[in-house]
Amino acid sequence: xxxxxxxxxxxxxxxxxxxxxxxxxxxxxxxxxxxxxxxxxxxxxxxxxxxxxxxxxxxxxxxxxxxxxxxxxxxxxxxxxxxxxxxxxxxxxxxxxxxxxxxxxxxxxxxxxxxxxxxxxxxxxxxxxxxxxxxxxxxxxxxxxxxxxxxxxxxxxxxxxxxxxxxxxxxxxxxxxxxxxxxxxxxxxxxxxxxxxxxxxxxxxxxxxxxxxxxxxxxxxxxxxxxxxxxxxxxxxxxxxxxxxxxxxxxxxxxxxxxxxxxxxxxxxxxxxxxxxxxxxxxxxxxxxxxxxxxxxxxxxxxxxxxxxxxxxxxxxxxxxxxxxxxxxxxxxxx
Amino acid sequence: xxxxxxxxxxxxxxxxxxxxxxxxxxxxxxxxxxxxxxxxxxxxxxxxxxxxxxxxxxxxxxxxxxxxxxxxxxxxxxxxxxxxxxxxxxxxxxxxxxxxxxxxxxxxxxxxxxxxxxxxxxxxxxxxxxxxxxxxxxxxxxxxxxxxxxxxxxxxxxxxxxxxxxxxxxxxxxxxxxxxxxxxxxxxxxxxxxxxxxxxxxxxxxxxxxxxxxxxxxxxxxxxxxxxxxxxxxxxxxxxxxxxxxxxxxxxxxxxxxxxxxxxxxxxxxxxxxxxxxxxxxxxxxxxxxxxxxxxxxxxxxxxxxxxxxxxxxxxxxxxxxxxxxxxxxxxxx
Numbered sequence: 001x002x003x004x005x006x007x008x009x010x011x012x013x014x015x016x017x018x019x020x021x022x023x024x025x026x027x028x029x030x031x032x033x034x035x036x037x038x039x040x041x042x043x044x045x046x047x048x049x050x051x052x053x054x055x056x057x058x059x060x061x062x063x064x065x066x067x068x069x070x071x072x073x074x075x076x077x078x079x080x081x082x083x084x085x086x087x088x089x090x091x092x093x094x095x096x097x098x099x100x101x102x103x104x105x106x107x108x109x110x111x112x113x114x115x116x117x118x119x120x121x122x123x124x125x126x127x128x129x130x131x132x133x134x135x136x137x138x139x140x141x142x143x144x145x146x147x148x149x150x151x152x153x154x155x156x157x158x159x160x161x162x163x164x165x166x167x168x169x170x171x172x173x174x175x176x177x178x179x180x181x182x183x184x185x186x187x188x189x190x191x192x193x194x195x196x197x198x199x200x201x202x203x204x205x206x207x208x209x210x211x212x213x214x215x216x217x218x219x220x221x222x223x224x225x226x227x228x229x230x231x232x233x234x235x236x237x238x239x240x241x242x243x244x245x246x247x248x249x250x251x252x253x254x255x256x257x258x259x260x261x262x263x264x265x266x267x268x269x270x271x272x273x274x275x276x277x278x279x280x281x282x283x284x285x286x287x288x289x290x291x292x293x294x295x296x297x298x299x300x301x302x303x304x305x306x307x308x309x310x311x312x313x314x315x316x317x318x319x320x321x322x323x324x325x326x327x328x329x330x331x332x333x334x335x
Numbered sequence: 336x337x338x339x340x341x342x343x344x345x346x347x348x349x350x351x352x353x354x355x356x357x358x359x360x361x362x363x364x365x366x367x368x369x370x371x372x373x374x375x376x377x378x379x380x381x382x383x384x385x386x387x388x389x390x391x392x393x394x395x396x397x398x399x400x401x402x403x404x405x406x407x408x409x410x411x412x413x414x415x416x417x418x419x420x421x422x423x424x425x426x427x428x429x430x431x432x433x434x435x436x437x438x439x440x441x442x443x444x445x446x447x448x449x450x451x452x453x454x455x456x457x458x459x460x461x462x463x464x465x466x467x468x469x470x471x472x473x474x475x476x477x478x479x480x481x482x483x484x485x486x487x488x489x490x491x492x493x494x495x496x497x498x499x500x501x502x503x504x505x506x507x508x509x510x511x512x513x514x515x516x517x518x519x520x521x522x523x524x525x526x527x528x529x530x531x532x533x534x535x536x537x538x539x540x541x542x543x544x545x546x547x548x549x550x551x552x553x554x555x556x557x558x559x560x561x562x563x564x565x566x567x568x569x570x571x572x573x574x575x576x577x578x579x580x581x582x583x584x585x586x587x588x589x590x591x592x593x594x595x596x597x598x599x600x601x602x603x604x605x606x607x608x609x610x611x612x613x614x615x616x617x618x619x620x621x622x623x624x625x626x627x628x629x630x631x632x633x634x635x636x637x638x639x640x641x642x643x644x645x646x647x648x649x650x651x652x653x654x655x656x657x658x659x660x661x662x663x664x665x666x667x668x669x
Contacts, residue, residue, distance in 0.1 A: 232442045233441065233443055236436060236442045239433075240456040240459075241459055242456075254447070255444070330445070
């Protein structure tokens with residue numbers, strides 16, 4: 001298993017390099033001008049100089065390796081320097097945002113906590129709600145509970161977050177005035193009251209994202225449980241005199257979790273994608289919002305870096321899903 | 336019930352139906368039988384004759400819905416298993432009555448080691464702690480003839496062959512020294528040599544442990560080799576029931592006679608075709624009011640279509656549910 005994991009990690013290096021190249025070339029070929037939002041009063045020759053100053057005068061075969069070097073060598077050096085007080089980077093050029101002129105990674109680090117709070121929390125909440133729903137729906141197939149679960153999943157699947165989010169704001173913020181419609185990023189939790197405020201501002205974005213997760217994961221869980229409930233080994237467990245809770249929550253659940261774990265792991269990157277829209281709606285200034293602003297301003301280094309980080313996340317989650325699969329299912333041998 | 340000790344298991348008028356969209360299917364119709372301590376009762380019949388459903392009804396192992404045990408009485412240790420609460424029933428299952436299923440490839444849970452699966456009933460029914468259960472599990476694996484038992488407790492089912500898995504299943508069923516072992520076609524999924532090994536093992540264990548066994552099969556050859564008494568089932572009913580030697584020498588029901596003719600022999604004319612019983616077994620959609628075998632029977636007459644024959648006592652523990660008396664060659668008196 002260890003050898004398999006190492007091999008997979010090594011294989012993922014060329015994969016990621018290829019992805020980086022594709023993203024870079026897509027951005028290169030896409031229309032858009034970082035200077036487009038500059039005031040019209042700036043003369044064209046000055047704009048051209050600014051363009052050259054951003055490094056856009058160089059051809060792609062110079063800029064792409066430079067970005068790779070900055071991403072894989074310079075940025076980690078800065079990180080190590082910060083952590084241990086060393087001086088590996090030696091003032092080398094970091095990846096700089098076109099718009100804010102500050103290092104891309106510093107901006108990402110600023111935005112990360114908000115996104116993790118909202119997205120991470122919504123995913124955890126979504127999965128925690130989905131698993132029991134899936135289990136009970138399968139065990140009591142076609143019951144009222146199962147029908148209700150099916151209905152909620154259908155809503156979760158078919159209603160996009162830009163609709164459900166706005167709907168929640170209209171109901172709970174505008175009409176009932178229970179919850180704030182804007183996420184206050186500067187808010188710091190210091191005592192009970194500020195914690196309650198944090199909870200209140202998180203509820204709606206978390207619920208909007210969790211609804212999607214719940215819809216998906218509960219369906220997978222239900223299908224997987226149904227698959228296993230009819231198996232012969234379940235009858236054997238009952239014939240051994242095991243109680244229903246042992247039969248369902250030990251024998252059936254352990255088998256049913258195998259495919260569901262994969263779905264959960266693979267869903268983590270896609271939830272970041274969903275967060276882009278949700279963050280816009282609730283004014284959470286997280287990574288998603290950062291990406292949108294960067295796209296609008298043709299901030300190529302920022303877009304490139306965030307997109308590539310998402311790609312890394314997807315590749316890693318694939319690897320983690322495969323490794324978990326091997327751990328959970330003794331029949332699978334990777335060596 | 337002729338001579339002998341009190342039965343360890345006594346089943347009276349058991350009736351089980353399956354509720355389907357196209358109405359009820361009467362899978363088990365008024366089945367009665369009893370099992371004496373230490374004896375081996377063979378149950379034979381075609382697929383769909385209600386053998387397995389009968390046995391699973393005894394312990395409430397059928398999924399409900401669609402199955403429903405309509406009536407009957409299953410006396411075990413002075414209790415009617417059809418009336419007791421769920422917890423009592425669970426203490427009987429796996430504790431006092433062991434079950435071995437047909438397909439060893441799918442009957443074990445793939446994600447737990449066989450050790451865990453054997454220890455489960457031990458800890459539940461015998462109140463053993465982990466250490467005691469592990470010792471007992473090792474003994475059980477040795478008992479069923481699995482070499483290197485201690486190490487193999489940590490193996491997963493997929494690391495065992497089919498025959499070895501069936502041995503594990505038998506070890507699980509025997510774990511808590513049951514008084515009754517119900518074996519539902521335990522050798523059907525195995526090839527012939529492994530089948531012979533498992534049969535030998537079961538014969539051996541029965542003499543060693545002295546438990547009563549119900550052996551479900553559609554292989555009359557197996558029955559002839561190990562059973563004390565035989566019950567022949569057809570269409571969810573018991574059609575003939577006799578001591579094993581009587582059944583083979585003097586079969587009284589036309590279905591039993593037809594079954595015996597289908598056994599292939601290695602003597603005589605090699606070119607002879609295998610004998611078959613023409614027609615299909617019935618799917619019984621209404622409470623039976625006629626003999627279920629009449630359409631395939633060579634001695635059927637008009638009464639068979641209007642009345643379901645009761646089990647006529649033929650003496651010496653032999654009975655058959657047929658209006659036609661094979662001994663006299665004429666219909667019985669109405």
